[in-house]
Amino acid sequence: MNGTAIPQQPRPAVAPHPSGDPRFASLDETLDRYHYEPTALIQILHAAQQLFGYLGADVLRYIAGKLRLPIAQVYGVVTFYHLFTTKPRGKHQILVCTGTACHVRGSKLIFERLQQQLGVAEGESTKDGLFSVHQARCIGACALAPAIAVGDDVYGKLSPDKIASFIKKDLKKYN
Numbered sequence: 001m002n003g004t005a006i007p008q009q010p011r012p013a014v015a016p017h018p019s020g021d022p023r024f025a026s027l028d029e030t031l032d033r034y035h036y037e038p039t040a041l042i043q044i045l046h047a048a049q050q051l052f053g054y055l056g057a058d059v060l061r062y063i064a065g066k067l068r069l070p071i072a073q074v075y076g077v078v079t080f081y082h083l084f085t086t087k088p089r090g091k092h093q094i095l096v097c098t099g100t101a102c103h104v105r106g107s108k109l110i111f112e113r114l115q116q117q118l119g120v121a122e123g124e125s126t127k128d129g130l131f132s133v134h135q136a137r138c139i140g141a142c143a144l145a146p147a148i149a150v151g152d153d154v155y156g157k158l159s160p161d162k163i164a165s166f167i168k169k170d171l172k173k174y175n
C-alpha cells in the first residue's frame with residue numbers, strides 16, 4: 001500500500017551565535033540531533049554543560065529560544081536538578097563531605113572556613129578559576145572523617161584549624 005509522506009515540521013534556522021563562540025556550533029549540532037524537541041531539554045542541558053562547563057544565562061536563553069520554550073521553564077529545570085550549575089566551577093572541585101560521620105565531627109565549620117579563606121561562596125570558583133567548593137554526601141572515607149576530596153584525592157582527619165595550612169600546603173600542588 002502506498003502511504004502518503006507526512007511533511008516534516010520545519011526546523012528552526014540555525015543562525016550562528018553572535019558571540020562567534022564555536023561551542024555554540026556544537027550546541028547547534030546537539031539541538032539538531034534531538035530535532036529541537038522540547039522533551040529532550042534535560043539531555044540538551046546536559047550536553048551544554050559539558051561544552052561550557054556551566055549553564056550561563058546566555059546559553060540558557062539560546063536553548064530556550066531554539067526549543068521555543070519560556071526561559072522561566074528552562075531555569076526551572078536547571079534549578080531543580082542538582083547536577084546542573086549556573087556558575088562556573090573551578091578547575092578542581094573541593095568536595096566537603098557533610099555525611100553523618102563527617103557532620104558529627106564538624107564538617108560544617110570546615111566548609112565555612114574553606115569558603116571564607118578561599119573567598120568564595122558554595123559553587124563559585126576562586127578568582128584564578130582553580131577551585132570551587134561544594135558539599136557532598138559521604139565521599140566513602142568515613143574512617144577519615146571529617147574528610148574532603150579534591151578531584152580523586154581524599155584528605156581526612158581535618159579540623160577548622162587545619163584549613164589554613166591545608167590551603168597553603170596541599171592545595172598548592174593543583175594548578
Ligand code: FES
Binds near residue numbers: 100101103137145147
Ligand atoms: S560521611 Fe563523610 S566520608 Fe562518609
